[in-house]
Amino acid sequence: MAKNSPIGIFDSGVGGLTVANAIADALPKESFIYFGDTKHLPYGDKSNEAITKYSLEIVDFLIGEGCKAIVIACNTASAIAYDVLNEKYGKILPVINVIDPVVEAIALRKHHLVGVIGTRATINSRAYETRLHKELSDVHVSSVATPLLVPVIEEGLAHTSISRQILAHYLSNPALGSIQALILGCTHYPLLHQEIEDLLENKVEIIDSPQIVAESVSQILSAHGILANQKHSSHLFYLSDYTETFHRIAKTFFSESIDLIEKRLD
Ligand code: DGL
Numbered sequence: 001m002a003k004n005s006p007i008g009i010f011d012s013g014v015g016g017l018t019v020a021n022a023i024a025d026a027l028p029k030e031s032f033i034y035f036g037d038t039k040h041l042p043y044g045d046k047s048n049e050a051i052t053k054y055s056l057e058i059v060d061f062l063i064g065e066g067c068k069a070i071v072i073a074c075n076t077a078s079a080i081a082y083d084v085l086n087e088k089y090g091k092i093l094p095v096i097n098v099i100d101p102v103v104e105a106i107a108l109r110k111h112h113l114v115g116v117i118g119t120r121a122t123i124n125s126r127a128y129e130t131r132l133h134k135e136l137s138d139v140h141v142s143s144v145a146t147p148l149l150v151p152v153i154e155e156g157l158a159h160t161s162i163s164r165q166i167l168a169h170y171l172s173n174p175a176l177g178s179i180q181a182l183i184l185g186c187t188h189y190p191l192l193h194q195e196i197e198d199l200l201e202n203k204v205e206i207i208d209s210p211q212i213v214a215e216s217v218s219q220i221l222s223a224h225g226i227l228a229n230q231k232h233s234s235h236l237f238y239l240s241d242y243t244e245t246f247h248r249i250a251k252t253f254f255s256e257s258i259d260l261i262e263k264r265l266d
Contacts, residue, residue, distance in 0.1 A: 004230045007217070008062030009071045010035040010055075012043040013154050014249045015188030016073030019098065021253040022210035023071070023217055024235070029228040030221075032235050033065050039240035039264070042150045043076040044119020044186070051121060055081035057265045059089060061238075068226050069094040071217060075185050075209075076119045079127035094220050099127055101216035102183060102209050107135035111181040111205070116143045117170065118185030119150065128185060142175040146186075153188045156245045164195055171199050181205040191249070238263040 009020050009032050020034050035058045037043070043051050055077045059070055070093060072078045072085065078097035086095045106114060116128045123145040132139050148166050157163055176182065182204050184190060190208045197206060221227045237250055237260045250258050 002068065003226050004031070004228050005066050005068035006031040006033045006236070007069050007071060007221075008033050008035070008059070008065070008067030009073045010037065010058045010062065010077070011074040011187055012037045012041040012076070013150070013188070013243075014191070014246050015150070015153070015186060017250055017253050018187050018190040018208075018210045019071060019073035019213050020235075022214035024233070024254070026211070026214040027218055027221075027228070029230055029233055031228065031233045033062055033067060033238065034235065035062060035238045035240075035263075036246055037240045038154075038243050038246060041154060042119065042147070043074060044121045044147055044150060046121065048080050048121070051077055052081040052084050055085055056088070059085055059095075061263070061265060063089065063093070067093070069096065069217070069221060069224075071096045071098075071213070073098060073187050073213070075099060075122045075187060079122045079125040094224055096213070096217055096220055098187060098209050098213050099131060099185075101212045102207060103128065103131040103135055105212045106132060106139075106181065106183070106207065109181065109205070110136070112136070112139055113179045113181075114139055114141050115176045115179035115182040115204070116141060116185045117146045117182065117189065118143070120145045120147050122185050128183060142179060144170060144173050144175055146170045149192065150186065150188050153191050154243070154245055156248070158191050159195065163192060164199075167192060167195055167199055171196070179204055181207055183207045184209065235259070236261065240264055
């Protein structure tokens with residue numbers, strides 16, 4: 001696999017841009033191809049079969065475009081489709097999910113009371129509980145599905161009274177009452193980080209996945225001997241359905257002149 005081939009990164013929408021941005025910061029020589037499956041957004045309310053089908057199609061496409069590694073920059077697809085994707089493609093290239101690196105980071109911090117917020121599919125999968133219990137026998141995990149947050153972000157309503165009210169409602173759930181750390185178990189949620197921090201009044205450590213995942217991507221590419229060694233990186237953005245919000249948020253993370261290509265997969 002060529003070192004200077006792009007990394008394939010995908011999500012249902014803008015959430016994975018938080019991961020792509022952290023990867024670009026941590027590994028400035030890397031190029032990536034980003035796929036936002038806005039046509040099928042939100043993944044969190046879809047069936048496991050649908051999420052797996054979309055993920056397989058996207059990864060087939062990204063591999064066809066010459067990607068050297070795949071980052072599933074979506075907790076929902078990581079929770080539901082990672083095993084299938086890794087089984088199918090793991091022998092030809094690294095397939096990286098966003099859940100395992102976060103679980104490893106929590107295990108190092110040795111928190112015992114951990115909260116997780118995520119989409120319905122992620123929470124129902126119990127992916128965080130199962131993996132955290134393997135790493136820390138005495139951890140107590142409280143999980144709360146927060147399905148309105150992705151549509152709010154994709155509608156461009158982050159940092160408004162609407163997002164604050166919805167967050168206040170979810171975070172006041174008694175299940176999250178005594179947690180030491182809160183995992184933002186959806187890659188969209190770092191876009192609400194400040195609002196979440198304000199509501200939690202610095203009493204809870206907020207675990208954002210993008211930087212943790214970027215660090216893990218760096219280690220995995222290095223272990224496979226496929227870290228880019230060229231000076232200039234370039235990125236491509238594919239969307240299954242063009243949205244203004246995606247374009248606007250992508251421009252805030254990257255440059256004014258990003259290459260945004262509409263690509264329908266079925
Ligand atoms: N960013 C995706 C995640 O991490 C959002 C899922 C959705 O589209 O509902 O789960």
